[in-house]
Amino acid sequence: MDLKTFDEFRRSARRRIPRVAFDYLDGGSGTEVGLAESVDAFERLRFVPEVLVNVDRIDLSRSLFGRDFALPFGFAPLGLTGLIWPGADRFLAETAVDRNMPHVLSTAASTSIEDIADISGGKSWFQLYVAADEAVADDIVDRADKAGVEVLFVTVDVPVPGLRMRDLRNGLQLPLRPSLRLGLDIATHPAWCLALARSGMPRFANIERYTDPSASAGQLAKFMAAQSSGRLDWAVLDRIRQRWPRKLVIKGVLSPGAAERARDAGADGIVVSTHGGRQLNSAIASIDALPAIRAAVGPDFPVLLDSGVRSGEHVAKAIARGADFVLLGRLPMMAIAGGGEAGLNSAVDHVADDLRRTLALLGITTVDELAGCQIPS
Ligand SMILES: Cc1cc2nc3c(=O)[nH]c(=O)nc-3n(C[C@H](O)[C@H](O)[C@H](O)COP(=O)(O)O)c2cc1C
Numbered sequence: 001m002d003l004k005t006f007d008e009f010r011r012s013a014r015r016r017i018p019r020v021a022f023d024y025l026d027g028g029s030g031t032e033v034g035l036a037e038s039v040d041a042f043e044r045l046r047f048v049p050e051v052l053v054n055v056d057r058i059d060l061s062r063s064l065f066g067r068d069f070a071l072p073f074g075f076a077p078l079g080l081t082g083l084i085w086p087g088a089d090r091f092l093a094e095t096a097v098d099r100n101m102p103h104v105l106s107t108a109a110s111t112s113i114e115d116i117a118d119i120s121g122g123k124s125w126f127q128l129y130v131a132a133d134e135a136v137a138d139d140i141v142d143r144a145d146k147a148g149v150e151v152l153f154v155t156v157d158v159p160v161p162g163l164r165m166r167d168l169r170n171g172l173q174l175p176l177r178p179s180l181r182l183g184l185d186i187a188t189h190p191a192w193c194l195a196l197a198r199s200g201m202p203r204f205a206n207i208e209r210y211t212d213p214s215a216s217a218g219q220l221a222k223f224m225a226a227q228s229s230g231r232l233d234w235a236v237l238d239r240i241r242q243r244w245p246r247k248l249v250i251k252g253v254l255s256p257g258a259a260e261r262a263r264d265a266g267a268d269g270i271v272v273s274t275h276g277g278r279q280l281n282s283a284i285a286s287i288d289a290l291p292a293i294r295a296a297v298g299p300d301f302p303v304l305l306d307s308g309v310r311s312g313e314h315v316a317k318a319i320a321r322g323a324d325f326v327l328l329g330r331l332p333m334m335a336i337a338g339g340g341e342a343g344l345n346s347a348v349d350h351v352a353d354d355l356r357r358t359l360a361l362l363g364i365t366t367v368d369e370l371a372g373c374q375i376p377s
Contacts, residue, residue, distance in 0.1 A: 001346040003339045006310040006331050009347060012338030017084065017192050018185040020170045025084050025333055028277035029162035034285075035277030038308030041285035045317050048374040050363030058356050059366050064302065064325045065151055065247045065268065067123075070100040071352055072367045073315050076276075076306045076327035077127035077153065077251075079108025082202030085336045086110075086195040092332060093119040095344050104153055104327065107140065112205040117147035127153040127251065130232045130240065136210050141243050152244050153271065154237065157252025159230045162279040234265060241266045249304070252279075254289045256296035259303075269302030269324075276307050276329045287318060294322030312354025316362070319370040 003009050014022055028035025062072035075096060081088040089111035096103035097120055105116045107129040117124045126149040131137040144152055164172075171179070186193060241248055250262040251271035262270050272286045272293055286307040294303060305318045306327035315326045328351070335347030359365065362373055 001339055001342045003335075003343055004346055004350040006334060006347075009331075009334040009338035009343060012343075013334050016189060017337045018182075018189050020172055020182065020185060021084050021192070022337070023166035023170055024080065024164075024172055025330060025337060027164055027166035028281070029164055029279060030281030032165075032277065032281070034274060034281040034283055038274055038277045038285045038287075039310055040308075041287045042308055042310070042314045042317055045287070045321075045375050047317075047320070047362055048376065049361055053363035053365075055360040055363065055365055057365060058359050060352060060355060060359075062325060062367050064102070064304075067102075067150075068100075069102060071348075072319060072355075073309070073326040073328055073351065074102035074125075075104065075332050076329040077104040077106035077109070077155075078329060078333055079106045080110065080202055081106075081333070082110025082199065084333055085192070085340075086199035086202070088333065088336050089116060090119065091336055091341045091344055093124070095332075095341070095348065097121065097123075099348060101348070102151075104151075107206050108204060110202050110205055113140075113143055113147045113149065115205070117149065122148035124149050125151040125153065127155055128240070129155055129158065130236060131207075132231060133210075136207070137240075138243060139210070140206065141240060145245060149246070151247040151249055151268075152240075153249045153251045154240060155251045155275075156232060156237075157254075157273065157275050157279050159232065162275070162281075164278065234261065237265060249302075253293070254284055254286065256292045259293045260296050263297050263301050269304060270297075271304040271306060271327065272323070273305070273327075274307040287314075287321060290318070290321045290323060312351045312356070313358050315351065315355050316358045316370055316373075317375065319367060320373045320375055322371075 003012055060071050062069050075092050089105065089109050092103050093116045102125050104125045104127050105113060106127045113126055126144045128140060247268040249269040249271060250267045252273050252275060253259050253262060253270045254272065259270050272290050274283045274286050286305050290305055297303065302324050303322060304325045304327055305323040306329055309315060309318065309326055309328055310331060318326045332344055332347060335343040339346060364370065
């Protein structure tokens with residue numbers, strides 16, 4: 001596989017998948033300045049490297065929530081994966097197992113908690129969108145428990161959906177409404193059509209059971225939208241904390257106050273995230289929010305970071321600024337869209353190689369030592 005970098009996969013994905021799917025993956029909210037800023041903020045940071053250190057043996061392993069992972073990064077939860085590349089959830093879950101990395105399955109993914117738990121040998125992580133209907137919310141939590149999910153991520157930065165202009169312009173909805181433009185869009189992407197023929201139409205595999213079995217994809221999508229809850233608050237979170245017996249992580253925190261409150265409410269960790277620039281367009285970049293959050297929660301509370309991470313250097317910067325672990329959203333999915341399963345493996349190799357090289361050039365040999373690296377502000 002010749003493709004390695006995010007930009008290379010992005011160029012290939014633009015050709016290989018229908019526009020409606022590419023824009024859904026690639027786009028952000030509003031004018032997309034927040035999306036651009038989430039990456040630019042990483043690019044602005046500079047290290048002060050050390051020299052004359054033996055860096056022959058570099059160790060990229062990292063422990064989190066009681067498990068030892070081969071790398072300090074994993075795959076963030078993505079919804080509607082089956083639209084971007086049919087079968088992608090399985091690629092992500094299988095690759096995560098093969099490479100000993102974590103993968104977080106989304107409530108809005110196209111494959112069920114139970115199917116992914118089978119692939120992950122009972123070591124899966126799951127992201128919860130808290131449904132407006134309490135019975136549905138509780139049932140999803142109970143299913144995750146029964147499937148042996150180790151870590152539950154509760155996403156809290158979607159009180160309303162972000163204003164994704166590209167999706168609005170493309171008329172993104174399920175089922176895809178037939179039109180000449182859409183027909184041409186799909187017909188001109190044969191590899192994607194073939195994958196669709198193999199894996200089937202994109203579904204909301206985790207929530208379809210809560211609707212009438214004869215519900216159309218359109219009714220399901222409406223149900224999904226109606227279930228996103230603007231009522232999620234600290235009291236609801238308390239209820240979920242009481243119900244969920246294992247590790248609980250709050251995803252989508254950007255303020256030190258909310259980070260402290262999450263810790264005090266019994267969360268086992270947080271994800272500092274702008275949802276990949278898909279929610280509040282003018283939100284602070286997660287890498288810029290991180291130092292104050294780390295200072296607020298103290299050195300021992302698990303803090304993960306996502307949004308804007310495009311390389312191993314970015315992973316190093318996130319950990320140097322205070323993250324324990326990093327999640328990649330668009331990067332692995334762009335790799336699948338641009339290069340299939342081989343693309344995903346190539347992308348992971350490239351991020352890992354880049355991280356290894358960055359550590360060597362900084363004069364350190366373990367991920368832990370990143371915490372001592374200087375990034376002058
Ligand atoms: C296409 C797409 C779908 C997403 N779906 C979800 C989701 O269902 N649940 C969730 O918590 N976050 C979702 N996110 C946000 C990601 O989990 C993650 O926070 C974000 O992608 C990180 O930014 P990055 O793409 O720049 O790495 C989605 C992001 C993208 C790009």
